[in-house]
Each structure stands twice: as structure tokens, then as C-alpha cells.
Ligand code: FE
């Protein structure tokens with residue numbers, strides 16, 4: 001009988017090894033105590049491939065996510081037993097209970113978790129600083145004791161402090177990247193009125209094709225066809241919003257336009273339409289809407305109108321599955337350094353550089369740094385010159401070339417095994433209107449010498465299978481001004497709206513300058529796995545339908561200009577995203593003493 005168990009254990013371990021899965025002794029114990037471990041193991045191996053956060057380490061947390069009654073029962077039994085044992089053995093020297101699950105593993109995130117969270121299933125987290133360690137453990141956490149502050153100071157990392165051991169894992173992997181979309185050198189315009197017409201037409205065609213991918217769109221008809229109807233008829237159509245207003249009794253009238261004509265749509269403001277009203281309240285001119293309802297031709301000589309039943313935008317499919325990397329590498333997403341500005345937070349940025357080089361006196365930070373293979377600088381690397389009136393008063397370096405010299409000097413501290421992508425923001429010496437080409441060579445030569453990849457705004461890149469849409473974020477201020485319920489303190493909500501309408505700048509006649517080019521680069525035709533923006537200077541992290549949303553913090557303190565707009569920036573918060581799990585670790589360099 002005992003022999004049999006030993007054999008079984010060997011088989012289980014073999015099976016796991018050949019599936020490339022690592023396991024902790026605790027988890028193995030649990031599996032071995034199942035009625036038929038080998039059979040259940042097959043199920044576990046299969047199920048783990050559907051868990052996005054699974055990175056080949058089978059932990060209790062991962063087991064939790066597998067819906068199998070026997071596993072869940074055994075798990076419950078074990079977790080409470082372990083806690084009792086832990087409690088009996090507990091001394092102040094012992095690490096927190098919360099750690100016994102994760103600390104056996106090589107690259108799991110080890111606390112000081114105060115400054116970081118696992119965002120795998122949390123949407124729009126902004127106040128992550130308040131989240132406890134236990135957030136990492138899913139619902140196992142409910143039965144675990146709360147960690148105490150004293151224990152935090154226990155000696156777990158003492159050995160790490162004496163020797164700053166740093167062997168970057170990312171160095172062991174080759175670069176694997178592709179530029180999927182970059183407007184640099186591909187922007188053609190004559191500046192004529194015709195170009196705006198071409199742009200709108202291209203936008204309409206692209207958005208329409210995206211909308212048409214939804215199965216319920218098949219029946220949608222052209223607007224001119226609708227006018228041929230002489231009696232009430234159920235129809236569906238789609239068009240760009242030409243006008244939108246609320247009538248005296250609170251209903252919404254929207255004018256839709258396609259290449260065949262324009263038509264009015266009425267959505268009644270009644271409780272059963274609450275979701276559609278919300279959609280309308282977040283709609284601006286030139287977005288594409290789908291409507292179905294009843295067409296009423298009206299009395300003779302009058303124009304007909306659609307009484308809408310439903311109204312919707314293109315959106316992202318609810319079952320979107322993000323691509324992930326097979327290699328355990330990460331990307332650091334930064335923006336808005338504003339080098340040359342009096343408010344550039346050089347000290348904080350030096351801490352970031354120390355972190356990247358494994359020189360932070362915390363083992364877990366060095367582990368995170370060791371995986372960083374890519375750094376994306378999403379615009380406003382330099383403060384530029386003449387960007388706004390009297391800018392020179394706010395500059396410490398008032399020569400654009402010298403700003404770039406200093407930028408190159410700082411970035412030269414980043415090791416060669418890390419690839420840097422640099423997208424041009426609104427402070428860069430390039431035209432203000434978007435889409436915007438990469439910074440010209442005459443400014444960026446030193447950066448190019450360092451191997452920095454300079455890109456236009458927006459760009460789409462693929463790193464280790466993961467697609468990242470990089471957009472500086474110019475239109476986000478406008479969106480926040482126009483749309484009630486959106487504001488600068490919650491950039492993730494604004495990013496979500498851009499994804500839903502599948503356009504990066506669905507604003508019309510506001511501050512965002514849009515270049516009259518013949519083809520619309522701002523349509524989000526390919527769904528990104530990571531959507532990265534900056535510009536707002538306020539960090540935000542979230543997820544929408546499995547797309548990771550990240551607005552970088554910045555490395556610039558509050559300027560007078562921001563103060564006048566009531567913007568409180570979050571300098572030093574730097575999100576690191578693991579490309580193999582898409583978990584985001586927002587490090588706060590203000591809180592790190594290096
Ligand atoms: Fe900026």
C-alpha cells in the first residue's frame with residue numbers, strides 16, 4: 001500500500017515535469033491526498049492552460065481556480081489544517097502565513113507587497129496602496145490571519161541586504177519584437193479640405209468593417225434604404241454620429257450619417273433603457289453607433305425617424321483572450337519624464353535606473369527587475385522648447401539638443417539586454433497634430449546610438465507575442481472635459497471608452513489636433529493585449545475585457561500649469577507588466593530608499 005503511494009507520487013511528479021509544471025511540496029501533498037491523484041492530475045494540467053495567471057508554477061492559488069469539487073474540498077481541509085499547524089509553530093521569527101504558499105517559488109512575487117498588487121482580476125485599481133498582501137491569494141486569503149506590521153520587519157530579507165545579488169533573468173532571453181504599426185514616414189497630406197473628407201471616409205469604412213464583424217450586424221441596412229419604407233418597420237442600421245442632443249422631455253435625439261444619407265434616431269429616457277442612455281451619455285460626435293428599432297415614416301411630407309430599441313458601439317468581444325509570452329519577461333511602462341523642466345524628478349528617475357540595474361536593497365524588487373526586458377517610454381521624454389507660452393521660465397535646460405544629451409546620458413545607464421521603445425509625445429520636437437511621426441534623427445541620434453527604437457504616436461508593437469498599443473494620450477483630456485463622469489484622476493475609465501468606440505481620438509473641434517491624412521491611424525482595428533497611455537501624469541491600472549489598461553505615472557512634479565487645472569500628478573509610480581501573466585506591479589519609487 002505504501003509502495004503503491006510512493007509509486008503514484010513518482011508518476012505524478014513525472015507527469016508534471018513532462019508537462020513543464022513546477023510544484024511546491026505543499027501543493028503536491030494536496031494532490032497526493034486526493035482519491036485518485038493521477039486522474040485528477042490530467043484535469044489539472046488541462047485546466048491550468050486556461051488560467052491566464054498560470055506561469056507553470058502550480059500553487060494553491062492556482063488550484064483554487066480549478067472548478068472540481070474534490071480538489072476544492074481537499075483544498076479547504078488542507079488550508080485550515082496548515083493554518084492550525086502554522087499557528088502552533090508560530091514565533092515572531094517566522095514569515096507571515098500569507099507567504100507559505102508563494103515563497104517556495106523562484107519568481108513569484110515576494111512582498112513588501114505594500115507597494116504592489118496582483119491585478120489579475122481587479123478592474124480599475126487606483127488605491128492599491130491600501131490593498132493588503134492577502135489580495136495576492138484570492139479567496140484563500142479569507143481564512144488566513146492578517147499580517148501584522150511588526151512581522152513585516154522580520155528578518156526575511158536580511159541575507160539579501162548584505163549581498164546585492166543580481167543575475168538578470170531577462171538577459172538569458174533574446175529580444176523578440178516586431179513593430180506592427182508605426183505612422184513614421186507613412187503620413188501623407190496636402191492639407192486640403194479633401195484630406196479631411198478622405199480621413200472621415202476612411203474612418204467610417206474602417207469602423208464599419210469592425211462593427212460588421214459582430215454577428216447581429218448582418219441585417220443592418222443603409223440609411224437611404226430606410227427612407228423607402230412607407231409604413232412602420234423594424235430595421236437596424238449604423239452610422240457616424242452627426243449630432244446628439246436631449247429633448248425637453250429628456251429623450252435623446254441622435255443624427256446618424258452614412259454615405260447614403262442621414263437619419264434621426266430617438267431613444268426614450270425611461271428606466272428600461274438605462275444602459276443605452278449611459279452609452280449615449282458617453283458618445284461624442286463622429287463615433288460609430290449601431291441602432292435597431294422601429295422606423296416610423298411619419299405623415300406625408302415629413303421626415304421619418306427611428307424609435308430605437310437598442311443602441312451600441314463596436315466594443316471588444318466579451319470573450320477576448322489576450323496573447324501572453326512563453327518567456328518570463330516583463331516590460332516597464334513609463335512616460336512624461338520632461339527632462340529639461342525644473343520639475344523633472346531626477347532623483348526618482350535615478351531610483352528607477354538603480355532598480356533596473358538590480359541596485360535596490362530589496363530582494364523582491366531585484367527579482368522584479370531581473371525580468372525586465374523592455375522599457376516603453378510613452379512620450380514627453382524631454383520638456384521641449386516653445387511648447388507653451390513662457391515655457392523658458394520653467395526650464396533648467398533651455399536648449400532642445402542639450403535636453404536630448406542629458407536624456408541619452410541617463411538612458412545610457414540601462415543595460416543593453418533591455419530594449420527601449422520611445423514614442424513621440426506632445427512635448428517632443430515634432431508636429432503637434434496626431435498621428436505624429438517619430439522624433440527626427442537630428443534630435444534623437446544619441447538615443448539611436450544607444451539602440452533606442454524611436455516610434456510615432458500611436459504605434460503598435462509585439463513583444464514576445466504580446467501586442468501593446470502605445471498612444472501618448474492627447475485626446476484624453478478632451479474626453480474628460482466633454483464627457484460627464486470621466487476625469488483625469490481615473491485615466492483607466494477614459495481608456496476604456498476609447499476601446500469601446502475603437503478610436504483613439506473620438507473628439508471633434510477640441511484641443512486635440514488631428515492631422516488631415518488620407519488614412520485614419522487612430523482607429524483601434526487590432527485589439528491590443530496591453531493598452532498603454534501617458535500624458536495625464538496620473539497613474540492608472542485596470543483591465544477591460546481582458547485588455548490590460550495602463551496609464552503611466554510620470555517623473556515630473558506638479559507644475560504651475562497643472563496646478564491651474566487642479567491636476568495632482570503621481571510621479572515615481574512605475575507599472576511593470578509581466579508579459580507571461582499580464583500581472584501588473586505598480587512600483588512606487590517615492591517609497592523606496594535605494
Ligand atoms: Fe507630459
Ligand code: ZN
Pocket residue numbers: 379380425426427472534535536
Ligand atoms: Zn503629454
